[in-house]
Amino acid sequence: MNLTLFDLDGTLLPTDSDHAFGEFLVRIGWADGGEFKRRNDEFYAQYLEGRLDIDAYVRFCTAPWRDRDPAEIAAAQARFIDEYARPSLHPAALDLVRGHLDAGDVVAVVTATNDFVTRPIASLFGVRTLIATELERDAFGRATGSIRGVPAFRDGKITRVRQWLADAGRTLADFERSTFYSDSTNDLPLLELVSHPVATNPGDGLRAVARERGWPILDLFA
Secondary structure (H helix, E strand, C coil): CEEEEECCECCCECCCHHHHHHHHHHHCCCCCCCHHHHHHHHHHHHHHCCCCCHHHHHHHHHCCCCCCCHHHHHHHHHHHHHHHHHHHCCHHHHHHHHHHHHCCCEEEEEEEEEHHHHHHHHHHCCCCCEEEEEEEECCCCCEEEEEECCCCCCHHHHHHHHHHHHHCCCCHHHCCEEEEEECCHHHHHHHHHCCEEEEECCCHHHHHHHHHHCCCEECCCC
C-alpha cells in the first residue's frame, strides 16, 4: 500500500488559491481594491518568504465574507470555483493525481489554505481526503476568523497527517512508499518525513534543496 500526498497551491494549481480568492473578493466588491489588495499581496509575499503569521492571515482573509448571509457566501464560493478553479486545472496535474488514484494509493491533498476555499478544489481533482487549515465555526456554522485546531502549515502538516492516519488506525510505517509533492520550502518538514519527496514546480529555494539532496524535480506546468 502506498501513501501519496499533494500540496495544492503552486503544486497542483499554477497559482495560489488563497491569494486568488482575495483578488476575487475585490473583483466582486466585497473587499477594498486598495488597502485589502495591498495587505493580501503583503501576506502572500510573507508566505513565499516563509514568515507568514497564519492566524493573522486567516483573520484578515475571512473578514470580508464571514458575516454575510450564508446563501450569499455559498454563491460566491461557487462562482469562484467556476471562474477560477476550473479554468486553472492543468491536464498534467489532473493526470498525475489520477494515476495515483487509479493505482490504488491512499491519496490526500494537504494544504495550508483554508478548507472553505480548498474543499471544492480538491473535489475537482477527484480527491476525497482534504487536510487543510480548518476555519473555526460558531454554533450557527459561521466562520469566526480563527483557526480550528492545528493549521496545516509547515510542521503542522506533519501533525495533521499523523492525526488523520491515526484516526484510520495507521501510521506512516504501514505504507511501503510515502510520497509528497510540493513546490515550497514551507513544506520541508513533511518533504523530509516521507520516503519519496518530489519537488514539484519548485521555487528557487526548494529547487536548490532538491538538487543538493538528490530529490526528483517535477515541472508540471513547463
